[in-house]
Amino acid sequence: MKIHGTHYRTVWLKPGDPSVVQIIDQRHLPFELVIEDLRTLEDAAVAVKDMHARGAGLIGAMAGYGMYLAAFNALRGKFGPAAPAFQDEMEKAGAYLKATRPTAVNLEWGVNRSLAAMRANPADPLHAALHMALEIADEDAEYCRRIGEHGVEIIAEISKRKGGAPVNILTHCNAGWLAFVDYGTATAPMYAAFERGIPIHVWVDETRPRNQGARLTAYELGQHGVPHTVIADNVGGHLMQHGMVDMVITGADRVTHTGDAANKIGTYLKALAAKDNGVPFYVALPSSTFDWVMTDGVAQIPVEQRGGEEVTWIDGWTPEGVRSVRLTPAESPAANFGFDVTPARLISGLITERGICPASAPGVYSLYPEKRPEPQAAD
Numbered sequence: 094m095k096i097h098g099t100h101y102r103t104v105w106l107k108p109g110d111p112s113v114v115q116i117i118d119q120r121h122l123p124f125e126l127v128i129e130d131l132r133t134l135e136d137a138a139v140a141v142k143d144m145h146a147r148g149a150g151l152i153g154a155m156a157g158y159g160m161y162l163a164a165f166n167a168l169r170g171k172f173g174p175a176a177p178a179f180q181d182e183m184e185k186a187g188a189y190l191k192a193t194r195p196t197a198v199n200l201e202w203g204v205n206r207s208l209a210a211m212r213a214n215p216a217d218p219l220h221a222a223l224h225m226a227l228e229i230a231d232e233d234a235e236y237c238r239r240i241g242e243h244g245v246e247i248i249a250e251i252s253k254r255k256g257g258a259p260v261n262i263l264t265h266c267n268a269g270w271l272a273f274v275d276y277g278t279a280t281a282p283m284y285a286a287f288e289r290g291i292p293i294h295v296w297v298d299e300t301r302p303r304n305q306g307a308r309l310t311a312y313e314l315g316q317h318g319v320p321h322t323v324i325a326d327n328v329g330g331h332l333m334q335h336g337m338v339d340m341v342i343t344g345a346d347r348v349t350h351t352g353d354a355a356n357k358i359g360t361y362l363k364a365l366a367a368k369d370n371g372v373p374f375y376v377a378l379p380s381s382t383f384d385w386v387m388t389d390g391v392a393q394i395p396v397e398q399r400g401g402e403e404v405t406w407i408d409g410w411t412p413e414g415v416r417s418v419r420l421t422p423a424e425s426p427a428a429n430f431g432f433d434v435t436p437a438r439l440i441s442g443l444i445t446e447r448g449i450c451p452a453s454a455p456g457v458y459s460l461y462p463e464k465r466p467e468p469q470a471a472d
């Protein structure tokens with residue numbers, strides 16, 4: 094998508110220099126556009142852990158590029174591609190990357206795809222890793238585009254019912270293009286509606302503590318010209334009670350094949366309010382975000398806990414640049430749960446690259462029949 098009229102993706106290989114992967118360092122947005130060079134696996138891991146690059150799909154793409162950097166440096170240094178030590182080093186690199194953030198399943202998925210590609214091409218694992226990084230990134234962008242094509246039909250339907258009055262869509266956190274490689278998931282149907290000339294207006298939850306909504310979603314929508322309003326996190330229920338929200342679309346960091354969705358902390362409360370007010374609540378995700386093993390999201394999905402300073406301090410723009418200020422008494426401890434899980438029963442539908450389905454195992458398998466477990470042979 095565009096920033097100041099120029100097309101960007103969130104991660105790419107530096108043109109003319111295969112030793113460098115470049116990302117938009119999202120810690121500086123919306124105040125400054127900073128491009129960061131990553132040269133090592135450690136650079137990539139820090140970028141994920143400290144959220145220079147964040148969001149489920151982008152983390153999946155970072156897995157691909159991080160493994161490529163690991164292979165690039167290992168081959169340049171001590172190992173030949175066929176050396177058992179190289180394979181060990183790649184396994185270790187994968188485990189190290191996976192440990193950076195636990196909730197988004199895309200990270201594990203991306204690392205596993207890269208490792209499998211390298212194993213399958215022992216003669217040229219570097220080529221395999223690079224090819225896989227590019228494939229993950231291109232696939233992510235294309236799947237998000239298709240999510241937009243499917244999701245826009247729901248918006249079009251509501252627009253028709255409203256006689257063409259603007260469709261009010263509430264979203265939480267940033268499931269926009271900055272959280273993926275391009276387009277985003279929750280935002281893709283919004284961008285598609287905007288392109289088609291369907292009037293929309295987006296309520297953007299600020300999304301404490303890191304304010305991905307206020308900082309990133311608002312920035313993206315603004316750069317694209319989509320009408321939007323930033324609201325404090327607790328406003329959504331009130332708006333729904335007064336008929337000011339026609340639908341909710343959020344992204345997800347992990348969705349069980351039974352339809353439970355982990356997303357940024359606060360999503361569950363929005364889903365409860367939506368249910369209470371008869372507002373449709375959709376979760377948009379690419380298939381890389383499905384967990385095909387877990388069956389009970391609330392009990393099983395690991396929820397990342399981050400440093401309390403993200404709650405007790407806040408960053409903002411001053412005439413001297415970006416500054417951090419304290420919000421709480423110095424002695425008060427803070428807890429920082431990064432995600433919550435919205436049970437399937439509160440979700441109206443899942444918008445995927447293959448279409449829209451109910452948030453249930455039969456619904457998900459109707460779109461992904463190849464993932465249906467084989468029936469067990471009787472003893």
Ligand code: MRU
Nearest residue numbers: 147148149266268272344345357
């Ligand atoms: O902690 P983050 O910013 O990596 O959080 C992930 C998210 O961006 C949201 O939960 C988002 O809605 C999921 S879709 C990428």
